[in-house]
Amino acid sequence: MKRVALSGNYAVAYAVKMADVDFVAAYPITPQTPIVEKISEFIANGELEAEYVNVESEHSAISACVGASLTGARVFTATSSQGLAYMHEVLFMASSLRTPIVMANVNRALSHPLNIWNDHSDAMPERDCGWIQFWVESAQEAFDTTIQAFKIAEEVLLPVMVNLDGFILSHVYEAVELPDEELVRDYIPSKPLINRVSPKLSYTIGVVGPPEYYFEMKYQVLEAIERSRNNINNVNKEFSKIFGRKYGNINNYMMEDAKYALITMGAVTGTAKFVVNELRKKGEKVGLISIRCFRPFPMDEVIKLLEDVKGVGVLDRALTPGGPGHPLYTDICCALYNAKNKPIIQSFVGGLGGRDILVDDFIKMFEIVKEVSEEGRPKPCVYIGLRG
Amino acid sequence: MKTWKEIPIGAMIIEPGSSIEFDVTLWRVFRPVLDKNKCTKCGLCWIYCPEGAIMVKEDGSYEINLSYCKGCGICQKSCNVKAITMVREDEKSST
Ligand code: SF4
Ligand code: SF4
Numbered sequence: 001m002k003r004v005a006l007s008g009n010y011a012v013a014y015a016v017k018m019a020d021v022d023f024v025a026a027y028p029i030t031p032q033t034p035i036v037e038k039i040s041e042f043i044a045n046g047e048l049e050a051e052y053v054n055v056e057s058e059h060s061a062i063s064a065c066v067g068a069s070l071t072g073a074r075v076f077t078a079t080s081s082q083g084l085a086y087m088h089e090v091l092f093m094a095s096s097l098r099t100p101i102v103m104a105n106v107n108r109a110l111s112h113p114l115n116i117w118n119d120h121s122d123a124m125p126e127r128d129c130g131w132i133q134f135w136v137e138s139a140q141e142a143f144d145t146t147i148q149a150f151k152i153a154e155e156v157l158l159p160v161m162v163n164l165d166g167f168i169l170s171h172v173y174e175a176v177e178l179p180d181e182e183l184v185r186d187y188i189p190s191k192p193l194i195n196r197v198s199p200k201l202s203y204t205i206g207v208v209g210p211p212e213y214y215f216e217m218k219y220q221v222l223e224a225i226e227r228s229r230n231n232i233n234n235v236n237k238e239f240s241k242i243f244g245r246k247y248g249n250i251n252n253y254m255m256e257d258a259k260y261a262l263i264t265m266g267a268v269t270g271t272a273k274f275v276v277n278e279l280r281k282k283g284e285k286v287g288l289i290s291i292r293c294f295r296p297f298p299m300d301e302v303i304k305l306l307e308d309v310k311g312v313g314v315l316d317r318a319l320t321p322g323g324p325g326h327p328l329y330t331d332i333c334c335a336l337y338n339a340k341n342k343p344i345i346q347s348f349v350g351g352l353g354g355r356d357i358l359v360d361d362f363i364k365m366f367e368i369v370k371e372v373s374e375e376g377r378p379k380p381c382v383y384i385g386l387r388g
Numbered sequence: 389m390k391t392w393k394e395i396p397i398g399a400m401i402i403e404p405g406s407s408i409e410f411d412v413t414l415w416r417v418f419r420p421v422l423d424k425n426k427c428t429k430c431g432l433c434w435i436y437c438p439e440g441a442i443m444v445k446e447d448g449s450y451e452i453n454l455s456y457c458k459g460c461g462i463c464q465k466s467c468n469v470k471a472i473t474m475v476r477e478d479e480k481s482s483t
Contacts, residue, residue, distance in 0.1 A: 098398040157397060196400065204401035216392040217399040223392065 006176040008169035011139040012078070012104045012162070013038035014176075015146035017048045018184040019102075022073035022192075025053040025064035030116045031166040032080040032106040039076075058083035062090040062101075069099035070205060072193040074150065077101065080166060081108035081122040088126065091159075095130030095221050097205065100153035100160070100193065102146065103131075107266065108166040109353040117354020118166035120265065124318040124327045130221040132160040132228055133295040135265045137251065139174040144245055145292075148235050150188045155235075156228040157193075158221070163294075165267040167354070179243055187242055225296050232293060249293035250301050254280060258287025260369045261305075261312045261343075263332060265291050268315070268357050275362035286366055291328065299335040306336065311344040311373030313365050315384075317351045326381065344373045350384030357384060412439075416459030418474040420452050426471035433463035433472060 006014065013035050016024070024043075026036040042048040051068070055061045058079050069075045079087065084105055094101055105123055109115040123133065132152060136142045142164045149160040164170055196203055209217045232249060240246040251269070254276050255261065264272050269290040279286045289305060289312075291298065306312055316326035324330060329347040336342040346369050351357045361384050372378045396402045422433075427450060434442045434450055441456040442463060452463070464472040 096398065196398075201402070202404035204406075205398070207399050207401055209399060212389060213395070213399070216390065216395055219392040220395065220397065220399070 001177055001179050003175055003177050005173045006139055006143075006178075007034065007171050007173050008136075008139040008142045008164045009034040009106065009171065010038055011143040011176050012146050012164070013042070014178060015143045016076050016102075017042045018179075018181050019074065019076075019147060019150045019188055020048070020185060020190045021050050021076045022190075023051045023053070023065070023068040023075045024077065025055050025061045025068070026077045026079065027055055027058045027061045027083060029058070029080045029083040031108060031118075031170045032078045032083070032104065034170070035078040035104055035106070058086040059090060062087040062094065062103075065101045066090060066094050066097060066099050067197075069094075069101050070097065070196045071198075072195040074154075074190065074192075075099070075101045076103070078104040078106065080106045081110055081116075084122045084126060085110060088129070091126055091129040091131060093206075094159045096218065098157040098220075098224070100150075100157050102149045102153055103159065103161045104142075104146065105161050105163050106166045106170045107163050115353040116166070118168055118267075119352045119354065120163075120317040120327075121319065121352070123161065123163050124320075126161070127295060127327065130158065130225060131295065132156075132158055132225065132232070133163060133293070134160065135163045135290075135292055135294055136169065137267055137269045137290060137292075139169060139172070140176050140245070141247070142169060143176055143178070144239065144243065144247065147184060147188065148239055148247075151235050152228060152231050154188075154193060155231045156224050158224050158228060163266065168267040177245075183242065187239075229296050232296075247292060248301070249291075249298040250305070251290045251292050252305055253288040253290075255287035255289065255305050255309075257285055259285040259308075259310045260366060260373065261287045261289055261309050262362070262365060262369070263289045263291065263302075263312060263314045263328065265294065265315075265317070265328060268317070268351060271357060271359060272315075272362050275359055275366070278359075279363070279366060284366070297331055297335065302332065302335045303339045306339070306343050307341050309343040311346065311369040313346045313348050313369040315348045315350060315357075315365070317349070319349065319352070329381070344369075344376065344378050346372050346378040347381040348384055349381055355385060361385060411455045412458050413455060416454075416457065416477055418459045418461060419454060419477055420457060420459070420461070420463050420472050421475050422450060422452055423471045423473070424449060426469050428469055428471075430468070432466045432468070436462050436466040438462060
């Protein structure tokens, strides 16, 4: 084990190297590019023996990954924003063809207007593509989750997306504990999956699913992602035993006796934790939940954690224009609808297009949560820091 | 028909040549009718049929297996002596 200073992007690249991937196809896009730059460096200097395919677009990148994964190779790609959007149609094929691809998506706003900064509007539209989705809070977690992702993907034969916030995580250097390479190799041995395109097997892949079959074929993905909950829990347990760091499907903070809580995703959780600490010093019973595993969504955990909470604020960093609520808020409301004891749920949107969410913003959010809980009903969504 | 549990993972077809089990009769609007009296046994329809629905029999004559015929009409166009006619599925053929 060694402790080094790494950016979130490089942490992912090191995880990919230690996972001994066989195949990488990617197209550069800010703020993801340093991941694949570093990986191509590893391949060029012989530290990683893998095929790196330069492609002309993200659509081709993910398509090449699907093909490579069908041969049984361990496959990685990385992208951001427009790149992920350009992959959209193939993402569904990757999950339905059950290719255990691991992707790092460095979260960045979608155009228009052109914006290279961080929010969650790229990954949210891909909620329904049948991929397992993780969201990380630190460079260390980006490293650890990428390792876990290979394990989970190959166990359930589903692709896994590891989301890390652009710039805030991708470009900021943090201390990261890198385990010994042998430990990682033992944990995820490079045992090739079966080669489904081998001429010896004569499988037909990418079939037509007529009305008599499409439903059953799609249901397989649904069943696999539901079943993955078990695998994810076991991997979290196993990982903490081997590597010493503990993760859950949700990371909760000071929730034991919390009356008011906020639900976040990704790197802003760090700022929110700071605010929870400050408010706790003043005697406020506040807590924090960060959704780490967004797909499959941790309904049961959310219901249980919020049993005795009076009010909860849900911070979305993406929009669902014209929808009943913004994406995370909608999921939380749906999870809680049938719960016996549920809190007042207040929607917030902030940090779009890379705008910072400051300490004072979080203090304000907790104040609003408290206020609406006392009134007994939430306000319409509050847009944090919006002018006018 | 197979349940979701019985379909191979990723909707793969794992047995080669499985299209032999796939009857396409219902796809057809017109069906080819081969008049054995006009047929010169030249074999052109057999070459052109994209579905392999036309079989050569031991005596060298040709027969259409309607289970695999999609009714495209290519065989009719390929027959120089007009031994094949396309008949609407809801009409009775004269032969
Ligand atoms: S093309 Fe016409 S003549 Fe030739 S084998 Fe077929 S039906 Fe007979
Ligand atoms: S109609 Fe088309 S599919 Fe049917 S036998 Fe003729 S060529 Fe073959």
